[in-house]
Amino acid sequence: MTEPLLQVEGLITELGETARPLRVVDGLDLTIRSGETFALLGESGCGKSMAALSLMRLLPPGGRILSGRVRLGGTDLLHLTEAEMRSVRGGRMAMIFQEPQTSLNPVLSVGVQIAEALHVHGEGSDGRNRRRVVELLRAVGIPDPEQRADEYPHQLSGGMKQRVMIAMALAGDPGLLIADEPTTALDVTIQAQVLSLLGDLRRETGMAVLLITHDLGVVAETADRLAVMYAGQIVETATVSEFFAGPAHPYGRMLMESLPSAEKRRGRLATIPGRVPPLDRVFSGCRFADRCASVMPLCRERIPEWIGLGAGRGVRCHLWSEGEASHPGPARNAAEPESGASERPSGSVGEIGSPLLKAVDLKVHFPIQRGLFRRVVGHVRAVDGVSLDLSLGRTLALVGESGCGKTTVGKAILQLIAPTSGQVLYLGRNLAGLGHRAMRPYRKDLQIVFQDPYASMNPRMLVGDVVGEGLQALGIEWTRAVRERRVADLLELVGMDPESARRYPHEFSGGQRQRICIARALAVEPRIIVCDEPTSALDVSVQAQILNLLKDLQSRLGLAYLFITHNISVVSYLAHEVAVMYLGRVVERGGVEEILTDPRHPYTRALLSAVPVVDPEKRRVVIRLEGDMPSPSNPPRGCHFHPRCPEATSRCSEGYPPEVRLGASRYVSCLHLD
Structure with missing residues (x-):
């Protein structure tokens, strides 16, 4: 078997004050070989992007790597000086970020920005660099590359901006490309083009791709192997075919059960209760225990060890140790009949379908x-x-x-x-x-729920005032006490604690904010x-x-x-x-x-x-x-x-x-x- 291109062992990364740090990456182990696509899968807040930034040594202020090894082709990146690391970034290892608009300089043409990457890696004269810029833009499928090289980021579509980012990453002929949610904000047609492009480049150049995503469909169609990350730790590794045939960890199973499809139309989607735990605490048991449908007393008492399942597959779960069941039980709420489906709508006019x-x-x-x-x-x-x-x-x-x-x-x-x-x-x-x-x-x-819940709420208003504002503005309810009772009922209706009314929007997760926006829309019936x-x-x-x-x-x-x-x-x-x-x-x-x-x-x-x-x-x-x-x-x-x-x-x-x-x-x- 060939030597791994990238080998990560025991990587630990922290953010924030040393008195109470956030351990965003805790004992990360990864192995990626040349020519393969390796997917890092998990929810927001699990540490996927921080793991990638740790590999690139591009952590935000206050971030630090405490221990571990990151070997790229035999070189331990954690022992390099910053000057030496600059030659590795974009050269041997490159990264494309989730939002290309914020990663590109709005006052420089895309050709100049790609040429800057070529200059850093010593490609040659300005004339040669210009030809290479055009070649790179053509390689990533941008039509009329000679003209596009002189255009600015705002003149390009989202798919083209992502292609420019890929061209910049390829300027140094990297052996490893880290793609952090490269298609999250793209339409499915543009997403298909970008994923196809990455696949073609991987086959033509032998480049390895570390794909960071929470889209299970993208993983299933593009990756060779994957790792599931939860609360800063890898909880499962497997080939893509093994994982989708049957995830070993309850977290992976519940993610699969959460996927919407036509077959689940008459039932409810499985949900994972709660949220990813805060990473500023010391864990004494399994990090997923509070959300797991298969939790046992042992899960809260002892930290699960890594268990090898053979042929590069492994899992971090007590269900696979000490003679316990060899496979997790069914996920909670899986495709149960829809509650209330036959109830007649209250306060409606006419029959359903009118x-x-x-x-x-x-x-x-x-x-x-x-x-x-x-x-x-x-x-x-x-x-x-x-x-x-x-x-x-x-x-x-x-x-x-x-x-x-x-x-x-x-x-x-x-x-x-x-x-x-x-x-x-x-x-x-x-x-x-x-x-x-x-x-x-x-x-x-006639009400609306906007795409970005945080941007659609006044950050200076309490949630109770956000939800109840329409009641007052439309003259439905002027009395504050009655409004507060109505807001409490609405928050309970959308699955929120009525006490949430006394908090501000920034104190909630994205899903909770969207629930608050739905409650606001429902307030005026x-x-x-x-x-x-x-x-x-x-x-x-x-x-x-x-x-x-x-x-x-x-x-x-x-x-x-x-x-x-x-x-x-x-x-x-x-x-x-x-x-x-x-x-x-x-x-x-x-x-x-x-x-x-x-x-x-x-x-x-x-x-x-x-x-x-x-x-x-x-x-x-x-x-x-x-x-x-x-x-x-x-x-x-x-x-x-x-x-x-x-x-x-x-x-x-x-x-x-x-x-x-x-x-x-x-x-x-x-x-x-x-």
Whole structure:
């Protein structure tokens, strides 16, 4: 067997004051070989990113490595000086970060930034560096690299910025590439391109990849081996096939059970109670014991030792020692029947499925202004003729790539953005064009849950005031004592302690903040809630909690959801109908089962093929879409999708295809349905 490229032994990293430090990495052991993709899996707060920064010796102020060995090709990186380490970073080992926008310098062109990396590693003259920059941009699949090299980060899409980061990382021909959540903020089509690119580069150069992620689908499709990290420790290592055939540690099992899917539609997702424990304490037992469905008295009394299971597989769990059961028991809450599913919604109007809101040919065009007198020289056609129906007790999922206009549709329906034209009919009344005062009586019925819960709350307000603000603002309840009782009931309804009302937003986790935002939306007893990517930034376990909550509330209260997302697995679990958007228009809509099992529009097929899935039998052949979505300020003639469509013909550029009805609620806009 060949010598490992990277070997980590007993790595311990701490943050903060020495009197009460946070031990974010505690005894890390890893082995990565050349040419393989090794995934580091776990929830936020488990120490994955800190482990990567420790390997690169890029810890934040107050961070320190206490002990351990990090050997890269025979060199112990922890014994190198900072000057010596600079030649290793970007040369023998490189890293791409989770958010490319914050990692790129906004005042330098991308070509200059890549050339800077080449200069650090002594590539040669400016002319040679320019040629090498173009070669690197072409290698990572950026079209027209000569022109793109002179552009600035803000002129590139999210997928292109991530490709530029990969080009910068490849400038020094590294043997190991650390990719920290490289696709978390990307659409599934761009994610598929980036993952395919990393795979191609790995095969062509023999480079190893350390992939840090919490996306089990990405791990299943791209990695060779994995390690599951929890509370600063590795709790399981295995090959990808072994892990997905049956995780050895209860934590891995519960992560798997938390994944949403179509098969779990009629049940509840398994959830992991509690949260990752604080790392400023001394543990006397298993770190997962308080959240584990298979906990034993021994788990709280003794720290579990590492147990080898053969052929590079191991686990840190008492269930595998001292003659205990050789496999963890079933996860808690696994796919149990949905509680309250048959309850009649309280306070609803009409029967389940009766229409509440209808958007007809909705358009939102933003003017492009130039010159001293701000003359209008064009329009951004963010939404360009969208028609949708929302029904009582039903969920309509709006899916598509970033920039297609999904969020703008939601805001236009709520009149948070004034539509340019079209109708928004709520119980027969057209809301489009209503002024602020005329719209006020409808605000209580139409609410929104934003993508970023922290940014949507005033950090200076107590949670109780955040949740109860709508009650006072809309004149529903003026008495403070009654408001406080109502807020306590709402917090309890979304699974929060009523005492949370006396705390500030920054004192809660991401999942708890999202629950608070849902409580705020529910405070005024709405009938429709627009959910704008409410789970996109959450771990799979927290996502399961939010999805269970939304489903329970819909069952009990008869709520209608417009669920804006690009997570198809969430759509398959939660939605009843689906509308697929591309460049401001809906290209296909219908029932969730018929859309997901028999997509008819080429864009829908490409979108679904790019979704990473755990089960290899359910994977589709990925349909590669060339380039990025065109600008909504200058959409292509004819079908907007035809420049990227693998099935396009000359007819597709002649005119936009009409909407064709294929069933009772199935509509597709395509000329090649046959």
